[in-house]
Amino acid sequence: MISARENLLNITNKLLTAGLNHGASGNCSCRDKESFLITPTGIDSSKLTTDMMVRVSLSDNASQPESKFQPSSEWQFHQAILKKYPEINAVVHTHSVFASSLSVLGQDIPAFHYMIAVAGGDSVRCAPYAMFGTKELSDNILEAIRDRKACLLSNHGLVAVGKDLNEAFNIAEEVEHLSRLFIEAKKIGEPLLLSDKQMTEVLNRFNSYGRWAKD
């Protein structure tokens, strides 16, 4: 059976191949027993190996001493998401071109295409800007992914979550594609938006749809 470390490395490679990450930007994590594993800080994605993945506790702020690598400088919001939402086991974060381009507008992506439902609702929210690594950013992301599986981070990038790394990757890839479509459409006109009723119909057809947040 594939280990969590191997799984994390595979997804990191898929993010590179799909063009969602470049250099050392972006990071991903997955729950593993009572803690989680996350990609290290400052290492080019193409140079990563399984032993570089850093184990971080869900109950305190210190990385486990077993690793000589430091966790991603953005580990705080990974921890915050995995602590708050027990249904979520994986987090993918990218600075991908199209989602990041939309994020600098600081606006939610509206229901301009029915596939917006892959993110769990009738929009992809944009979390207000806060400095990376801060509790304020974690809090903003927790609010933006409430009942959702993805959000934009204003002036920053994209976060996607899932029951496993494959789902989080697929959602990140789809939101990046939707971001590209939205930007292209805006070049030639004002996109028509689907109504609440139309989006409710779509959401009801999506098996993966569900309210994740308990509050």
Ligand SMILES: [Zn+2]
């Ligand atoms: Zn980032």
